[in-house]
Amino acid sequence: MKRRITAEQLQELTPEQQAKLRNMWKLQPGDITLDTKMGLIYTLVEGSNGKAIIEHIESESKDRHLPLLNIGQMIELLELSKPTLHIDKHLPEGIEKRTMYEVFQQGAGTHWGETLCDALWEATKAIL
Numbered sequence: 001m002k003r004r005i006t007a008e009q010l011q012e013l014t015p016e017q018q019a020k021l022r023n024m025w026k027l028q029p030g031d032i033t034l035d036t037k038m039g040l041i042y043t044l045v046e047g048s049n050g051k052a053i054i055e056h057i058e059s060e061s062k063d064r065h066l067p068l069l070n071i072g073q074m075i076e077l078l079e080l081s082k083p084t085l086h087i088d089k090h091l092p093e094g095i096e097k098r099t100m101y102e103v104f105q106q107g108a109g110t111h112w113g114e115t116l117c118d119a120l121w122e123a124t125k126a127i128l
Contacts, residue, residue: 002117004070007034007041009121017128018066024077024128025067027054032068035061041068074120081127082107087116 013021018036027033029046042065044054057065067073078085084106092098101119104110108126113119 002115004032004068005074005117005121007068010034010036010066010068012125013066013128017125020128021066022062024080025073027058027062029054033057033065034068035064036066037061037064069121069124071117071120074117074124077124078103078105078108078120078127081105087119089116 010018027044029044029051031044033042033044034040035042042053042057044057069077075085082105084104086102086104088102088104090100090102098114101113101116102110103113103119103123105123105127108123111119111122111126113122
């Protein structure tokens with residue numbers, strides 16, 4: 001199961017969407033971030049080393065970092081923006097034979113994906 005978005009998916013965001021995501025995102029141990037300037041991916045571990053990295057990102061370079069959001073983080077962002085969120089899994093029927101996920105959010109519409117992560121990402125992009 002795909003658990004988080006990819007660096008390539010982050011590149012789908014406009015500069016305005018990136019700025020909004022940075023404002024909504026709260027750095028936490030366990031987060032994985034992409035340094036958009038350097039093209040490096042960081043895992044923010046717990047402990048003193050992870051705390052130092054988080055403090056550095058928050059104070060000096062948060063404008064360069066974007067989170068590789070996981071499923072839980074996307075659900076949290078969606079719930080913060082709109083109160084109603086419905087997630088459905090559609091099982092294959094007929095010729096197509098592929099499972100699809102549907103994410104509906106009142107005011108933001110319906111978004112589809114072949115994985116739950118991708119459907120949530122489409123919905124998250126819509127609120128950014």
